[in-house]
Amino acid sequence: MKKTILAAALLGGTMIAGAAAAQDFDNRWYVTGTAGYNFQDNDRNTEDTPFGAIGLGKQITPSVAVDVELNYQNPATTRNSDLYWHQYGISVDARKFFMNDKNWRPYVVGGLGYQYHSEEVAALDNNGPTHRKGGNLAAKAGIGLESRASDRVRVRTELAYRVDMDDEGVSPNFDGSADDKDSFGDLLASIGVVVPLGALPAAPVPEAPVVAAPSCSDLDDDGDGVNNCNDKCPGSAAGQAIGADGCPVPVSIDLRGVNFDFDKDTLRPDAIEILNQAVEVLKRNPTMRAEVAGHTDLCGSDSYNQPLSERRARVVYDYLTANGIDAARLSGPTGYGESRPLENTPQTLPACKSETNRRTELNVQN
CATH class of the missing domain: 3.30.1330.60 (OmpA-like domain)
Structure with missing residues (x-):
């Protein structure tokens, strides 16, 4: 389990450290809504199940976004359909995007979180089921594709693998005793929407071009038809006959x-x-x-x-x-x-x- 936690931490740290330098980009806060299918680890003795998630995030650089996400799933058990089993959790996910100037942006995702589980376990003394509740760390890694439907909506499709560090799993022998597993792995396939909050950031105002000061060859302050460079008699009176040197003749x-x-x-x-x-x-x-x-x-x-x-x-x-x-x-x-x-x-x-x-x-x- 320690190796799993270390690998997930390194993944998240590498993605953030490798972010591109800040530049103009859409840095509005956004909310997310996700629906998908959770392919449960077979060793849990639970059925594959739909799941849902909501989140809040922000693009912190042109190529990196960070989301805080809540998820929920309620799979049926394969041991006894009358026993309930559900799980929910929170995670902080970082997504590293590529092809930032395109409407279709592939990405990799990595995250760390906490998953809480609650399940009924059949008792051996026929006195009714017992409950097992608890929480543990979880790590996620995967790939995805984000498309820009409009300035108001983006769509994400994602495939990720989540490692749930649950070392108190129920034995497949249905005797209520703990098995020797220290984690479970679930495959998550999902599609979601990203809705930015607020108006688009104003486009940066381009700096005014630096206009070079006119040289004396471009100026004729006294209007005598001789530029300032060649005018040896500045301030000649209007109506005078002026020579090539700007002086009256x-x-x-x-x-x-x-x-x-x-x-x-x-x-x-x-x-x-x-x-x-x-x-x-x-x-x-x-x-x-x-x-x-x-x-x-x-x-x-x-x-x-x-x-x-x-x-x-x-x-x-x-x-x-x-x-x-x-x-x-x-x-x-x-x-x-x-x-x-x-x-x-x-x-x-x-x-x-x-x-x-x-x-x-x-x-x-x-």
Whole structure:
């Protein structure tokens, strides 16, 4: 009997120790109702019989539940059908579930309890039956399957073996003397319902995602169209003409550097870089209008220089419109020939070759 008690205790302890770490699960208290059939140990000289049980339990981890259960059975004796025999008890059962995320969950069960018995024993002196009453420890182990019928009801089917440590059993010789057995084993086949109490636990509220603070490249505090990283003049006044660095620019566009080789009307690489800056200024100031004007140096005749200046103005005009500047914002292109030099040079070679005079200008017309 000591070995039986030790084995049952180890089974229950192993199941609880092996429980999964706590996480979100249905941890409501529940009540159980069970009906089944008790296949009695033949050495008891009792008939197999139905049994019933009620209990109270709780899922303590996602994979382990603990129930306290009361059971009752009333088998007939094979010795004398007129003699009564009944048994009832209490047990604490632990169930270890598998496949926790499924609607069908197999499990193993182990438990310890106390069984009380009361029976009539025929007396040898014909003075009527005597009574034998008592209680003893019991241990249970088995397997089962739990199905989720709904959020309100679960169903368990179970097959278990219960060892009843009754060492005062009646001898099969019907003489009322005790036999040498120290326990009886019953097979229990049952089906039961599990009914949770109360409302379902509220679903955990997901944590709000951590939103990274915007960087300076995403911010434009003064609304001038230049992000804070590149804005060297934060707080620029609304309505001002703003350059690529976020600072106000004069209401004029300086194209000095958009010069041409002698007797040429093609843009040089250094001129294209300056024109790209002019395009950015015009885009940031959509109300700005400008005249495209071309000029030459003092070399050559006026009749030659006039169409050359117009061609130079046309090259710049076409570049601006090709890069997104609306032609309606530009007047010209206008050629001024050699009539507006910035340097007064002689009109003879080589002194007349002035790169400063060979230029194109944007004259703001707001």
